[in-house]
Amino acid sequence: MQFYVAPREFRVVLVTLVGLMVGAMIFVWSDVRLIKLAYENQTLNRERHELLHENHLLKVERESLRSLDRIQWLAKKKIGLKEPEGDQIVTIFLKNNP
Numbered sequence: 545m546q547f548y549v550a551p552r553e554f555r556v557v558l559v560t561l562v563g564l565m566v567g568a569m570i571f572v573w574s575d576v577r578l579i580k581l582a583y584e585n586q587t588l589n590r591e592r593h594e595l596l597h598e599n600h601l602l603k604v605e606r607e608s609l610r611s612l613d614r615i616q617w618l619a620k621k622k623i624g625l626k627e628p629e630g631d632q633i634v635t636i637f638l639k640n641n642p
Contacts, residue, residue, distance in 0.1 A: 619625040
């Protein structure tokens with residue numbers, strides 16, 4: 545038993561199959577792209593969270609380094625500075641010139 549298919553019918557079937565395959569490929573491609581973007585979004589969110597945490601830690605460290613108690617301690621212990629004596633303090637009054 546042999547099937548005979550007219551060239552016109554063959555073209556219609558072929559065009560229909562190709563159209564269905566292209567439609568299926570577009571559908572699958574859009575899903576693959578969506579999944580890729582979701583993974584990229586998740587990675588960027590994780591990186592953002594880590595950077596925000598690091599930023600917070602750096603701000604805390606900056607404030608601790610700016611602490612006046614720390615600066616005073618460093619001045620006394622590392623540099624060897626000491627509190628001025630009463631006769632070492634000089635007050636200067638500036639005269640306002642009109």
